[in-house]
Amino acid sequence: MSDESPLIRSLRAAVAAAPEDVPLRLHFTELLLAEGRHDEAVTQAAVALQHAPGDEAVRDLMVRAMQLPTVGAQPPAFDWASAEQEVSDVVGPRFAADPADAGDATEAPLTSDGSGDPADASAWDIDAPGEVRLADVGGMQEVKDRLEAAFLAPMRNPELRKLYGKSLRGGLLLYGPPGCGKTFIARAVAGELGAGFMSVSLSDILDMYIGTSEKNVHGIFEAARRQAPCVVFLDELDALGAKRSRTHHSGLRNVVNQLLTELDGINAAQNDGVFVLAATNVPWDVDLALRRPGRLDRTLLVLPPDAPAREAILRYHLRERPIESVDLGKIVKATEDFSGADLAHVCESAAEYALLDSARTGTVRMIGTKDFLNAAKQIRPSSESWFASARNVAMFANDGGMYDDLVAYLKKKRKL
Structure with missing residues (x-):
């Protein structure tokens, strides 16, 4: 923003240093309006509303920033579509992505020269150990306890592993309804283990050329072994490892065979530190050979979020929205059996109700409990x-x- 005045630049820095100073932010917003920067003024006014939802001066400033008419005024040709677009920038995108599902897909494997040779293990990207932990998963204490007892505790205690002859490896299958955070839990497990994370889906593996898909599978596991400890997360396992008796495409059958070979390879001592986690909505469609002992022999049911988890998810999706006197307890009670994705949809719908109401009346209002309850009534649990x-x-x-x-x-x- 090279065309900014020195005063605007100084106030921008001051607001960034003191984000909760509402009078300072209002002064900054007034200057932005004076310079015709209405989009940025709307954003600044929305932040001020978060800190002072009952302040009439802040609301009036939001109306002016949005260029909405005051109550009683009836401009003959008001552009409602433009007003909705400006408000949508404040309340977030119309369709929010689920955070438990964000970052699932990896990019297509390419070597440093862009040739995409699947045989080269260095062609596969592995995320560095992340900061996500099981403590970041809201609620779902039973899932956490089972993960700790059946998977994490043996991995964290080398002395006990040595005593009982257990190597540093393992396979776990997460299953349950869609949109309930299986991917997020897998990332949290990687964080608990201090391991790298590689997410793999069918599009990363399947190739039109004979033999290339199998090479892709081998390259993925080779990359994980070289950069152990590493979690290999097989997303949508029912697509990657469908029952071979029902698969007519030879390429998919060969992918399953190669997966079995790699999973058996984890039994070798040199492959310690490679943790295989998989997720599926339909475990009954997964080839039974993949679930035999020594492979993905442990399973964990991931159910729709419980009440504490629903509250945590709602708080996450409402952290940057203009809300007022929201009764989370009522919303949590009204959303039993809702998945994380369903809860994101509830928040989007509630925001949309308030947005359209503000556009119709010309008066900006906060998102309230009634908006969320109305949204929950219109949405059936997926x-x-x-x-x-x-x-x-x-x-x-x-x-x-x-x-x-x-x-x-x-x-x-x-x-x-």
Whole structure:
């Protein structure tokens, strides 16, 4: 912004240094309006509303920044579409991405010269150990406890591993309804282990040329072994490792065979430090060979967020929205069985109600509890269809107690 005046630059720096100073931000917003910077003035006024939602001066300034008419004024040709667009910049994008799903896909594998040779393990990007921990996962204490007991505790205690002859490796399958944070949990596990993280999906592996898909699978695991400790996260395992008896495409069958080879390779001592986590919404469609002992032999059911988790998710999605006197307890109660993605949708819909109401009346108002409750009434939990299918599996295909945790949950919810 080279065309800014020295005063604007100075005030911008002062506001950044004192973000909670509402009078200073209002003065800065007035100067922005004077220079015709209405978009930026709307943003600054919205932040001021967060800190002083009941301040009439702040609300009046927001109206002026948005160039909305005052109450009683009836301009003959007001551009409502333009006003909605300006407000949408303040309340965030219309469709928010789920944070438990953000960053799932990796880029297409390329070597340093751009040739994309799948045989080169250095072609695969591995994220450095992140700062996400299980403590960052809101609620879901039962899931955390099971992760700690069945997976993390043995990995954290080298003396106990040595005593019991357990090597530093493992495989875990996360399953459950879509949008419930399986990817986020996988990243949290990597953070707990201080391990790198590589997310792999079908598009990263499948190739039109014969033999290349298998080379891609091998390259992924080779990269993980070279940069151990590393978590290899196989997203949508039902697509990567579908039952070979139902797969007519030879390329997909070969991918499953190669996955089995690599998972068996984890039994070798030199492969310690490679942790394989996988996620699927339909574990009953995964090839049974992938779930045999020594491979993805441990499973964890990831259910829709419980009440503490729903509150944490709602707080996350509302952290930058202009809200006022929101009763989170009522919203949490009204959103039972909602997935994380459903909760994001509720927040988007509530913001949209307030946005359109402000545009129609010409008076900016905060998002309130009523907006969220109305949104929750209009949205059906996306997990319902999943549980309808899972119920049949739990009743008629629970061979060897594979889905005992699912059966217990359905009985608890009186759905079985």
